[in-house]
Amino acid sequence: MPETPETNPARIVADADVLVADLLVGGPAREAMDDIRSHSWVELVASDALLEDAEEVIRELADEDLAAAWREEIEALRVEVEHPEGDHPALASAYRSQAAHILSYDEGLRSAEASAAFGSRLNVSVKTPAGFAGLFDAASLYEAVEDGEYPGPDRDPRK
Template sequence: MSDVHPARVAADADVLAADLFVDGDARAALDHVRSHSWVDLVASGPLLDDAEAVVAALGDPALAADWRERVEGEATLVSHPEGDQPALAAAHAGDAAHVLSYDETLRSARTGMELKARVDVSVKAPDAFARLFDPEKLYPTVAGGDYPGPDRDPRE
């Protein structure tokens, strides 16, 4: 197992789409990422393909294409073998410590035990991540020094 980075996050396609369309827990969770230049969203082609398809189905293809272009410009892009669960594979390939998903099977204790043998990752629902992620406590470990607060506007 490789060392994971505590400030790297992968989000499943459902979370990425919910972030775009709903002002709720997915947006609150991903605002932590967008608000801090030292926190990275990790994604892969297959993961973005899945999310783009959801965005196109819920919105339209032009919105989906614009969304994907923006995310590709902001995320740390990684590659992984075909057939893997996209968010988990992106997290593994990108050394992310966190996966955000609404999929209860990914968040189950059984899956957690199975994952622990292969990858050091925590799979959480977006609402749990939004509540538990503490940038002030994490900053000294990741960047060093005193936490300066958010350094980006998550809405830009």
Template sequence: MTGNDHDPDYTRIVADADVLAADLLVGGASRATLDVLRAHSWLTLVATERLLDDAEAVVAELADGSLAADWREHLEERAVIVEQPEGDHPALAAAYRGNATQVVSLDEQLLGAKAAAALGGRIDVSVRPPDAFERLFDPESVYELVFEEPYPGPDSDPRS
């Protein structure tokens, strides 16, 4: 992975499998994170098949296999699915291959200083837990940066 191959797109966000499952099953900051994406049609969820496999497995184990399959189908319709090289972490592969600048995760290995140091200079991405994303991500400033016009506010119902 080299930083030269990553073309950051500030409208693309990766939610790791644990955050996706927590959005459905728990709520809280994970749901608030995904609500930001669902409320703004110009923000894109990026994932890999493996990331969705992992999320589906968690939901099937904790809830129901049928719910997990239906939910995954819904995610596949909304997300941009990118290829994941063998051996790569699903969320990091999604960020790198999907040009995302944000990864939201509950995985301590991704959130630690060691991971930040390893990623530094290689890929322009921020890895945050859902509560930090919820506090720090500002759709208005991202919209105005990317589209160079005033932020119109949310344009979608996050519950649809």
């Protein structure tokens, strides 16, 4: 049986629903994404397929120009990962990058869908944006993945 890979607690996947909600709704999705954007050592991992899903929904609910502008900004933020075509973009992005967290509004990702796709090889915590934002402890996380004392946010999340 394959071993469960170690995950990186500072590596996070936001599913397309959270990425779109960050842009078009705000609230907990933006709060969670601001936590990520505020720290250069926290990695937002996403495949092209995941970003294309989000871009398509933005195009449908807003317009082409806003979708293109969003894609330019998110490209500068994300760490790219590749996975086979047809895999669930969020689950596969997490699996391929050893991300520790998936942010999603889809409760199905928490259990059956993830187990069916990757079984025990996927060692990831699926959280709602509100759950993530409520639990995010940058200082503890920094001590776990970096050397030294947490210096505070090192990026403006809105630039």
